[in-house]
Amino acid sequence: MATLKLRNVKKRFGSTDVIHGVDLDVADGEFIVIVGPSGCGKSTLLRMVAGLETVSGGEISIDGKPVNDLEPMDRDIAMVFQNYALYPHMSVYDNISYGLKIAKTPKEEIAARVATAAKMLQLEPYLQRKPRELSGGQRQRVAMGRAIVRKPAVFLFDEPLSNLDAKLRVQMRLEIKALQKELGITSLYVTHDQVEAMTLADRMVVMHGGVADQIGAPLDVYANPATSFVAGFIGSPATNFLPPAALNAPRDGASTVGVRPEHTRLVHSGEGQTQGIVTFSEALGAETLVHLSLPSGAAFTVRQDGALPCPHSGEHCGVDWDQSREILFDADERRIRQGRARAAACP
Amino acid sequence: MEKRVTFKGWLLPVLLLLPQIVVTAVFFFYPAGQAVWQSLFIPDPFGLKSQFVGLGNFQYLLNDPYYRASFVTTAVFSGLVTVVSMGMALYLALLADRLIKGSGTYRTLLIWPYAVAPAVAGVLWLFMFNTRVGVVSWYLGLLGYDWNHVLNDAEAMGLVVAASSWGRVSYNFLFFLAGLQAIPRSVIEAAAIDGAHFWTRFRTIVFPLLSPTTFFLLVVNIVYAFFETFGVIHTITSGGPQQATTILVYKVYKDGFVGQDLGGSAAQSVILLVVVGILTVIQFKFIERRVHY
Numbered sequence: 001m002a003t004l005k006l007r008n009v010k011k012r013f014g015s016t017d018v019i020h021g022v023d024l025d026v027a028d029g030e031f032i033v034i035v036g037p038s039g040c041g042k043s044t045l046l047r048m049v050a051g052l053e054t055v056s057g058g059e060i061s062i063d064g065k066p067v068n069d070l071e072p073m074d075r076d077i078a079m080v081f082q083n084y085a086l087y088p089h090m091s092v093y094d095n096i097s098y099g100l101k102i103a104k105t106p107k108e109e110i111a112a113r114v115a116t117a118a119k120m121l122q123l124e125p126y127l128q129r130k131p132r133e134l135s136g137g138q139r140q141r142v143a144m145g146r147a148i149v150r151k152p153a154v155f156l157f158d159e160p161l162s163n164l165d166a167k168l169r170v171q172m173r174l175e176i177k178a179l180q181k182e183l184g185i186t187s188l189y190v191t192h193d194q195v196e197a198m199t200l201a202d203r204m205v206v207m208h209g210g211v212a213d214q215i216g217a218p219l220d221v222y223a224n225p226a227t228s229f230v231a232g233f234i235g236s237p238a239t240n241f242l243p244p245a246a247l248n249a250p251r252d253g254a255s256t257v258g259v260r261p262e263h264t265r266l267v268h269s270g271e272g273q274t275q276g277i278v279t280f281s282e283a284l285g286a287e288t289l290v291h292l293s294l295p296s297g298a299a300f301t302v303r304q305d306g307a308l309p310c311p312h313s314g315e316h317c318g319v320d321w322d323q324s325r326e327i328l329f330d331a332d333e334r335r336i337r338q339g340r341a342r343a344a345a346c347p
Numbered sequence: 348m349e350k351r352v353t354f355k356g357w358l359l360p361v362l363l364l365l366p367q368i369v370v371t372a373v374f375f376f377y378p379a380g381q382a383v384w385q386s387l388f389i390p391d392p393f394g395l396k397s398q399f400v401g402l403g404n405f406q407y408l409l410n411d412p413y414y415r416a417s418f419v420t421t422a423v424f425s426g427l428v429t430v431v432s433m434g435m436a437l438y439l440a441l442l443a444d445r446l447i448k449g450s451g452t453y454r455t456l457l458i459w460p461y462a463v464a465p466a467v468a469g470v471l472w473l474f475m476f477n478t479r480v481g482v483v484s485w486y487l488g489l490l491g492y493d494w495n496h497v498l499n500d501a502e503a504m505g506l507v508v509a510a511s512s513w514g515r516v517s518y519n520f521l522f523f524l525a526g527l528q529a530i531p532r533s534v535i536e537a538a539a540i541d542g543a544h545f546w547t548r549f550r551t552i553v554f555p556l557l558s559p560t561t562f563f564l565l566v567v568n569i570v571y572a573f574f575e576t577f578g579v580i581h582t583i584t585s586g587g588p589q590q591a592t593t594i595l596v597y598k599v600y601k602d603g604f605v606g607q608d609l610g611g612s613a614a615q616s617v618i619l620l621v622v623v624g625i626l627t628v629i630q631f632k633f634i635e636r637r638v639h640y
Contacts, residue, residue: 052536073542085533089555098551099541146541 002063002076002153002186003028004049010057011044011210018044019210021058029184031177035197036207037233043158045207046190050079050156062153078147079156082163084139086131086146092118093127096145103150117145120179137168144176148183155180157189161196173199194234198222206230228333231258237289237301239327240264246296247273254328254336261303263325266290266311272320276300278311292317379620385613392607404614413590414598414615421594424508425572432512433564436519437557441549443520444527454524461517466578472510473583496584500591503584507592510583511576519564526560527553566630573623595619 004026011019019041026032034042047053049060051072059066067075078099086095093114100110118124121141131139140160147155160176161169177200180187191197197204198218206214206221206229214226218234225231231239239258244251251257269275276292279299288310290302302319311317328336354360386404388397408414443453463471475483476496484494496502530553538548554561574596580586586593586601593601596619603612 050536050540052539072536072540073544077540079537079540081533081537083531083533085531085537087534087538087552098538098543102542102547146537150541 004154004186004188005061005064006045006049006058007061008058009045009048009055009060011041011048011053012056017210019048022205022207022212024205024212024215026186026188029186031180031187031189031200031202032205033189033191033197033201033203034205034207035191035194035233038192040207041210042190042192042207046079046156046158046188049154049188050077051075076153077156078150078152078154079158080140080143080147080160082159084131084143084163086139086142088131091128091130092123092134092142092145095131095142096123096149099146099150113149114145117149120148120182121145136164137172140164140172144179148179148185151185153186155185155187155189157187157191159191160189161191162193169196176200194236198234206233208233224335225258225327226335228256228258228329228335231327231329235260237261237303240300242274242294242298242300243296246294246298251326251328253330255331256329256333258327258329259321259325260327261289261301264302264319264321265304266302266308267318267320269316269318272318273323274300274319276317276319278313278315278317280313281310283310290317292319382613382616382620385610386617387610389610394609397610400610404610405618408611408614408618413593416590417593417595417598420504420590420592421573424504424511424576424592424594425569427504427508428511428515428572428576429565429568431508432515432568433519433561435512435516436564437523437561439516440520440523440527441553443524457520458517460514461521463514464578465511465514465575466582468514469507469510469579469582472506472513472579476506496588498588500588503588503592507576507580507583510579511572515568515571519568522560522564523557526557530556562630566627569626569630570623573619595622 004024006022006024008021008023009019010017010021022045024032034045036042044053048055051067051070051074055068060068062075062077087098090098096114096117097110100113105113114127115124118127121144123138123141123145126134126138126142131142134142140163143160157176161172164172173196176189189196189200191200201218203216204218204221205212208227208229214221214230216224221230222234225234225239228241232241239260242257242259244254244257247257274294276294279291279293281291282289283306286306288304288306288308290304290311292300292302294300300319330336385397387399387401389400389404390397439457443450443457446453460468473481475481476494478484478495478497481494487494494502496506534552534556535548538552543551573594576594577596577600580592580594580597581600584592586597595615599612599615599619602608602615606612
């Protein structure tokens with residue numbers, strides 16, 4: 001049970017600035033997901049919170065206590081690694097109880113806590129096995145067990161699901177979410193997968209080039225992206241970006257217009273906001289993704305209901321959308337706040 | 348999941364194995380067989396004819412107090428060489444593993460001694476510790492310590508152990524460093540987050556994960572101490588003072604080529620062969636069981 005505060009946290013490797021000052025306030029029991037492409041500094045940020053990397057500038061505090069100069073073991077955190085980082089020579093029981101043994105917890109209490117964790121994670125039949133005798137999903141659970149038995153103030157997850165296959169990933173995602181809600185432990189979760197971020201997060205931090213572009217609730221970030229990067233990264237398929245010149249009418253002050261595929265529809269050639277040629281369509285059953293090539297050469301995606309007729313490649317089409325759905329960006333790729341009424345409607 | 352490729356005929360596999368078999372036969376089976384054969388005879392002083400004595404040579408050896416003393420000397424010597432060279436190497440490898448700047452230079456410098464032949468290493472150490480002109484013994488003299496490995500058993504043993512271990516540290520260091528670097532960083536980090544400080548991590552995580560390397564080095568180093576240290580002992584002490592540093596392999600040479608007791612020397616070789624064979628079997632049978640994963 002703790003809060004976590006990051007104040008203007010910076011990281012330099014030699015003369016390279018990797019993280020340019022991140023501010024974040026995590027409330028007690030909140031699930032925060034840091035999402036971004038590889039190399040954006042999200043893992044580095046997590047490792048700084050863990051104490052595995054030194055902090056070059058700013059301050060990190062857990063429960064109001066600055067931890068910049070504390071060793072990882074003195075920060076009251078637990079971490080789940082991407083490759084699980086289980087101790088290969090120890091049984092599952094020893095893996096889970098390792099931290100408790102070092103803390104000189106009484107034997108009976110260790111046994112009780114491991115039993116509780118094993119029950120919660122359905123690991124009871126495997127306690128005497130070695131990690132190499134477990135499947136990927138079971139190893140993942142052991143790593144989680146090792147984190148939860150210690151009852152830490154903060155959970156850290158470093159892309160914990162990226163080594164699992166797609167089906168297991170969805171299942172573990174739900175389990176992690178349920179577990180975190182049940183335990184109510186403040187969590188920081190790093191991923192490059194925007195679906196994981198959308199489904200798990202109470203609030204998400206979208207990182208880009210060492211900067212937190214936007215911090216907010218998943219749906220708020222989706223509806224009101226602060227930068228064109230966020231608009232392109234969150235939501236699948238990605239937001240279409242057009243120069244205003246490609247549209248029928250000019251947009252004041254905007255250098256880029258973003259419009260999400262799910263807000264567009266195909267119309268007859270010559271009608272709508274812009275024109276394009278269908279390159280190919282992906283029929284996914286419930287929905288169809290129609291990819292078009294605009295006269296400027298740019299690609300454009302329309303997402304339509306699977307029941308609607310699917311156009312053929314090479315067909316000329318118009319694309320239309322409600323102008324209020326547009327997301328406008330200035331020359332610095334920052335959002336231009338248009339239509340105050342709508343912003344107010346999404347607090 | 349094991350996939351084996353099997354040959355249809357027998358000619359090709361035999362042909363492929365032939366070079367290895369020929370080398371082993373010419374340089375191992377033939378001389379070893381000769382040694383076994385010779386150990387059953389006593390040749391006359393001029394080498395013109397030999398007399399068959401059965402196991403007489405062995406009987407004589409096992410009753411010889413000098414030979415039995417050589418067993419103890421060998422055990423002490425190889426034990427010390429193994430512990431000292433592996434201990435030093437592990438310590439240096441742990442430090443080098445933590446090093447970030449200049450680690451390349453540090454490693455290269457540490458590997459150099461391995462390039463020095465044992466006999467040359469022996470001469471180097473002999474110069475440093477020479478009782479009259481040696482640098483180290485002169486400084487020890489200034490400190491009031493009278494170094495004389497020519498007369499003092501323990502000092503002689505210490506010197507040959509140091510000289511034998513010195514070059515070996517490099518070799519062991521290379522393997523330990525590679526072993527340490529093969530341990531996933533995240534496992535160490537997980538242990539750190541779990542609350543383990545450096546020495547706890549070493550004891551509970553690093554050392555167990557290094558055990559395959561340690562076990563391999565243990566076997567290799569004991570065999571090294573048994574056989575390859577001949578040059579060091581020959582140049583520094585020639586087995587003396589008295590028999591204080593006469594290890595089994597040195598006694599084979601001394602009794603056979605200096606003392607001209609070829610039959611007895613051959614018998615010693617056979618015993619040595621059996622001892623090393625037993626040692627290796629023991630090591631693989633019992634120690635390997637405790638080696639993790």
